[in-house]
Amino acid sequence: MRVAIIVGLVMSSLIAGAAEAPAPLTAQLPDGITAAAANLGPADGAFRLDVSFPTVRGCEPGQMDLQVVHAGLVIVGNDYTAETRARAYASRKAELDAIAAKKINLWSKFKETAAVFEPAFIAAYDKPELLDQPTFFTIASADDQRYATGLQPARVTRYAMPRGNFREFLEVRGRECTAGTLLANYSYVFLPQPMERGRSYTITQGDGRAITFLFHEDLTVSRALKVNQSGYAPTVGRKFAYLGAWHAGIGPLDLSAWDGKPFAVVDADTRAVVHEGRIALVAKDPTVAIQKQERSGAGEDIYELDLSPLQAQGEFYIRVDGLGRSWAFKHHSDAIGRAFWLHLRGLFHQRAGHELTAADTGWPRPLAHAVAYDADYAPESALSVAPVRPFNAIEAHIKAHPDQQEREPTGHGGVGGWYDAADFDRRWYHYDTIFDLLLAYELNRDAFSDGQAATYDAGNGIPDILDEVAFGLLIWRNSQNDAGGVAGHCEQRCHPNSLAAMPTGRPHHDPEKMFFSARTRGMSLSYAGPAAHLARLIAPVAPDQAAAWLESAKRAYAFGMDEANHYQRDDYLGSGKPYRESDELIAVTGCAAALQLYLATREAPYLERAIALYPTMKPHLKWPIKFVHQDYWWAFGDHPDLPRPIRDEVRRRYLDAGDQVEARTHEKFYRSPIDQRSPWATTWGKAAGTPDARALAMAYGLDRAAKFRDAIALACDWVQGCNPLGLSWTSGVGSNYPWCFFSGESEEDGIVDPVPGITVYGVTGGIPMGARRQGFNLMAYDGKTKVWTTLKRLQPDDVAVREDDLCPHLPYWRGWVMDYHDAPEMQEYTVNETISPCVLAYAALLEPGWMPGPTLTGMKPRDPRFIVGLWPTP
Ligand SMILES: [Ca+2]
Ligand SMILES: [Ca+2]
Numbered sequence: 001m002r003v004a005i006i007v008g009l010v011m012s013s014l015i016a017g018a019a020e021a022p023a024p025l026t027a028q029l030p031d032g033i034t035a036a037a038a039n040l041g042p043a044d045g046a047f048r049l050d051v052s053f054p055t056v057r058g059c060e061p062g063q064m065d066l067q068v069v070h071a072g073l074v075i076v077g078n079d080y081t082a083e084t085r086a087r088a089y090a091s092r093k094a095e096l097d098a099i100a101a102k103k104i105n106l107w108s109k110f111k112e113t114a115a116v117f118e119p120a121f122i123a124a125y126d127k128p129e130l131l132d133q134p135t136f137f138t139i140a141s142a143d144d145q146r147y148a149t150g151l152q153p154a155r156v157t158r159y160a161m162p163r164g165n166f167r168e169f170l171e172v173r174g175r176e177c178t179a180g181t182l183l184a185n186y187s188y189v190f191l192p193q194p195m196e197r198g199r200s201y202t203i204t205q206g207d208g209r210a211i212t213f214l215f216h217e218d219l220t221v222s223r224a225l226k227v228n229q230s231g232y233a234p235t236v237g238r239k240f241a242y243l244g245a246w247h248a249g250i251g252p253l254d255l256s257a258w259d260g261k262p263f264a265v266v267d268a269d270t271r272a273v274v275h276e277g278r279i280a281l282v283a284k285d286p287t288v289a290i291q292k293q294e295r296s297g298a299g300e301d302i303y304e305l306d307l308s309p310l311q312a313q314g315e316f317y318i319r320v321d322g323l324g325r326s327w328a329f330k331h332h333s334d335a336i337g338r339a340f341w342l343h344l345r346g347l348f349h350q351r352a353g354h355e356l357t358a359a360d361t362g363w364p365r366p367l368a369h370a371v372a373y374d375a376d377y378a379p380e381s382a383l384s385v386a387p388v389r390p391f392n393a394i395e396a397h398i399k400a401h402p403d404q405q406e407r408e409p410t411g412h413g414g415v416g417g418w419y420d421a422a423d424f425d426r427r428w429y430h431y432d433t434i435f436d437l438l439l440a441y442e443l444n445r446d447a448f449s450d451g452q453a454a455t456y457d458a459g460n461g462i463p464d465i466l467d468e469v470a471f472g473l474l475i476w477r478n479s480q481n482d483a484g485g486v487a488g489h490c491e492q493r494c495h496p497n498s499l500a501a502m503p504t505g506r507p508h509h510d511p512e513k514m515f516f517s518a519r520t521r522g523m524s525l526s527y528a529g530p531a532a533h534l535a536r537l538i539a540p541v542a543p544d545q546a547a548a549w550l551e552s553a554k555r556a557y558a559f560g561m562d563e564a565n566h567y568q569r570d571d572y573l574g575s576g577k578p579y580r581e582s583d584e585l586i587a588v589t590g591c592a593a594a595l596q597l598y599l600a601t602r603e604a605p606y607l608e609r610a611i612a613l614y615p616t617m618k619p620h621l622k623w624p625i626k627f628v629h630q631d632y633w634w635a636f637g638d639h640p641d642l643p644r645p646i647r648d649e650v651r652r653r654y655l656d657a658g659d660q661v662e663a664r665t666h667e668k669f670y671r672s673p674i675d676q677r678s679p680w681a682t683t684w685g686k687a688a689g690t691p692d693a694r695a696l697a698m699a700y701g702l703d704r705a706a707k708f709r710d711a712i713a714l715a716c717d718w719v720q721g722c723n724p725l726g727l728s729w730t731s732g733v734g735s736n737y738p739w740c741f742f743s744g745e746s747e748e749d750g751i752v753d754p755v756p757g758i759t760v761y762g763v764t765g766g767i768p769m770g771a772r773r774q775g776f777n778l779m780a781y782d783g784k785t786k787v788w789t790t791l792k793r794l795q796p797d798d799v800a801v802r803e804d805d806l807c808p809h810l811p812y813w814r815g816w817v818m819d820y821h822d823a824p825e826m827q828e829y830t831v832n833e834t835i836s837p838c839v840l841a842y843a844a845l846l847e848p849g850w851m852p853g854p855t856l857t858g859m860k861p862r863d864p865r866f867i868v869g870l871w872p873t874p
C-alpha cells in the first residue's frame with residue numbers, strides 16, 4: 001500500500017470542473033438574485049439542477065459540503081480522510097518505506113503496512129472532535145446585517161458516517177483501486193437567528209475551511225423535503241411529497257412549526273404558483289417491526305404534502321416558507337418516461353458480450369465476454385443446487401481440460417444476457433427479468449415502440465423493450481445444442497478479480513473465460529416458454545425473427561420433455577455424491593412452456609400437455625420458486641380455449657397477493673409496498689420496494705384496478721426519493737442518488753458520475769461489520785488474540801451507541817452505508833432483483849406513445865460539482 005497517493009478520482013475531477021462557468025438559465029431568477037450569487041447547477045440536463053449550490057473555499061474541493069434543513073439549521077459536512085492519511089503516512093514514513101522495499105510477498109506486505117499505518121491513521125484522525133464546538137464555527141453575511149460581524153452557532157451537534165470509498169494505489173493489486181472509507185463528519189449547526197430570504201452566508205471553521213451559500217426558498221433545497229425526483233404521473237390518483245428529518249444520532253428533528261403550514265407547487269421556469277396545499281402530520285416517529293424488532297422506522301416525524309389534487313402539468317418544485325424548496329420534479333408523462341428509460345438503460349449497461357459504443361451511451365465500454373465455452377456442471381435454480389457449486393465445478397473442468405477449445409468457430413457463444421451484478425455471470429434467475437419485461441409489454445403495449453431506447457436496436461421494427469427480452473434470451477439460444485438442449489448458467493471459475501489479475505475491474509479486463517452449464521431439461525423448458533412468448537409478441541412486426549425464436553423454443557421444449565435427456569450423475573464431478581436435476585423445475589417450467597407454445601402456435605397438443613401438467617406445476621408454486629410467476633399467463637388475457645377453472649384459480653391467487661401488498665401502501669409511513677412488519681430483513685433488493693410492486697403489476701394486469709396502478713406509483717415514489725433518506729436509489733435518476741456502489745465498471749471507467757440505471761440493494765436493517773470497524777468507529781484487529789478493539793469512537797458522547805460495538809442506534813431506514821467495500825450487501829444490485837422490477841413498475845405507468853427527448857437520449861455524465869449524492873443526507 002503506497003499511502004502517499006491519496007488524491008482520488010473524485011477530488012481531481014472536482015478541481016478540474018471548478019473553473020467552468022455555471023450553465024445558462026432557463027428559469028427566471030427571483031428578484032434581487034444574480035446568477036453569480038446563486039451559483040446554480042445546470043438547468044438543461046435530463047434532470048434540472050438549477051438550485052443553489054454552496055461554494056467551498058479553503059480546502060480541497062469535495063471535502064466539504066453544506067445541506068440546508070431550514071432557515072435555522074444547516075448541516076456542514078467535513079471529510080478529513082485524505083489529509084489525515086497524508087499526515088499518518090508522514091508520521092511513520094521511514095517504517096512504511098522500509099516495508100515497501102522488502103522482498104516479501106504482497107499479502108505479507110499488505111498486512112505489515114496495515115499494522116503500521118492503521119494505528120498511525122487513527123492517531124492522526126483528531127479533527128472531528130472539534131466539530132460540535134460552537135466556537136469552531138463563525139457565521140457571517142455580507143448582506144444580512146445581523147450577521148455583519150460574524151456570530152457563533154446557538155448549538156452544534158455532530159455525527160459521523162461513511163459517504164463512499166476513496167481510491168489509492170495498492171501494491172497488492174498493482175494498481176490504484178478502492179481502498180477504504182471516506183469518513184464523513186456532519187455538524188448540525190443551529191443558527192442564532194434564522195436566515196433571511198435572498199441573503200448569502202459564510203460559515204468559517206477554526207481550521208480555515210469555509211463554505212458560502214445562499215438561502216432562498218426558490219433556490220435552496222431543504223433536505224427535509226422529499227419528492228419523487230423524477231416526478232409524478234398526471235394519471236395517478238395518489239401522489240405525495242413528504243417532510244421529515246432526523247437529528248442524526250439523536251432523534252426526530254422537531255418540524256412541528258410547519259404542521260398545518262401552506263406549501264406551494266411552483267413552476268420551475270416561470271416561478272408561478274400552480275397549486276397550494278397544507279402540510280399535515282402523518283405520524284410522530286412511527287415504528288416498524290421488520291425482523292420482529294420494533295424500532296423507529298425513519299427517525300422522523302413524518303409529514304405529508306398531498307399532491308394528488310395537482311392539475312397543472314410541467315416541471316415544478318415545492319416551496320415552503322422558512323424551509324426551502326424541493327428538488328425539481330415533473331408532473332407530466334415524462335416523469336414516468338425518463339425514469340422508465342433510465343431503468344431500461346440499467347439493463348442495457350449490464351448487457352454482456354458486446355460493446356457499448358459512444359454513439360449509444362455517455363458511459364461506453366469495449367467488447368467483453370463474447371465467447372463462452374462448454375463445461376459439464378449443473379446450473380443452479382431456486383429448485384436445484386448441486387453438491388459442487390459452479391465456481392468449483394468450473395475450476396475442476398479447467399484442470400481436466402487444459403486444451404479447452406472454443407465451442408464454435410465464430411466464438412460468439414457468449415453474446416447475450418446481462419451481467420448479474422458487479423460480477424459477470426448470467427443465470428437462471430434472470431428469467432425474472434425476462435418475465436418483468438414481457439409483463440411490462442403485455443400490460444401496456446401501446447407505450448412501447450421501436451427506437452424508444454435510442455440504442456442500435458432502433459429501426460428493426462421491434463419495440464425496444466422486446467429487443468431487450470431478445471438480448472436476454474440470446475445467451476441461452478446461443479447455447480442451444482443440436483439436440484435442442486439449452487444451458488442455464490454462464491459462469492467463471494471465480495468472482496471477477498479474485499485472483500488480482502485484472503488491471504481494472506472493468507469487464508474487458510477480465511481474463512477469466514466463461515463456461516456454459518450442462519444442457520438440462522429444466523433449463524431448456526425454462527427457456528422454451530419465454531422464447532415462444534417473445535416469438536408470439538414480435539410475429540406481427542418481425543416474422544422472420546419470430547419464426548427463428550419459435551423454432552428454437554420448440555426444439556428446447558422437445559429436448560426438455562424427453563426423459564432420456566434427464567441430467568443425472570451418480571458421482572457428480574467426483575464429489576462422491578449423486579446429482580439429479582429437479583423434477584419440480586421440469587413440472588413448473590414444462591407446464592409454462594407448453595402453454596406459451598400453444599398460445600404461439602394454437603396447436604392443440606401443446607394445450608393438452610399444459611393442462612395435463614398443471615396439477616403437477618401447482619404444488620411447486622410456493623417459496624422459493626414463487627417469484628418466477630410461471631403460472632401467471634393462465635390468468636392473463638381472455639383466451640377462450642383455456643380451462644375456466646384454472647384461469648379463475650390463478651387469477652384469484654394473484655389478485656389476493658396484489659390486495660395484500662396494496663394494503664401496505666395505506667400504512668402511516670412512506671406508503672411503500674414494503675411490509676414494515678416483515679419477519680425478514682430487507683436484503684437482496686427488497687428495500688427498493690419495486691420487487692413488491694411486481695405483485696401489484698400482476699394484479700393490475702388482471703383487473704386494471706386504479707388502486708393497483710396507484711400503489712405501483714407509490715413504489716416508484718419510494719425508490720426515487722420519497723423515503724427517509726430523501727435518496728433516489730437509482731444512479732442517474734433524479735438529483736440525489738448513490739455514486740459509489742459495487743460495480744467494477746462504474747468504479748473504474750474514469751467517470752465520476754456512476755453508470756446510470758443501477759438501483760442498489762439499499763437498507764438492509766443492519767450495519768455491516770466492515771462499516772462498524774472502519775466507518776462508524778475506528779477499530780484495530782489483533783492477529784494474535786483475534787480480537788477487535790475500538791481505538792477511536794467517531795460519534796460524540798451524546799449519540800447513543802450500542803454496547804456491543806459502539807455503533808449508533810439507527811432507525812431502520814437510516815442504516816445506510818455508501819461504502820461498497822464495507823457494505824457490499826447494501827451497494828450490490830442485480831438485474832433481476834433491483835433493475836428489472838423498476839423497469840416493470842415504471843412501464844406499468846408509462847403513457848401510450850411516450851418517447852424520450854434529446855436531453856435524455858443525449859444524457860452525458862454529470863459535472864462532479866453537481867453530483868449531489870457525493871454527500872448523502874444522514
Ligand atoms: Ca452473481
Ligand atoms: Ca427495436
Ligand SMILES: [Ca+2]
Pocket residue numbers: 745746747748749750751752753754755
Ligand atoms: Ca464511474
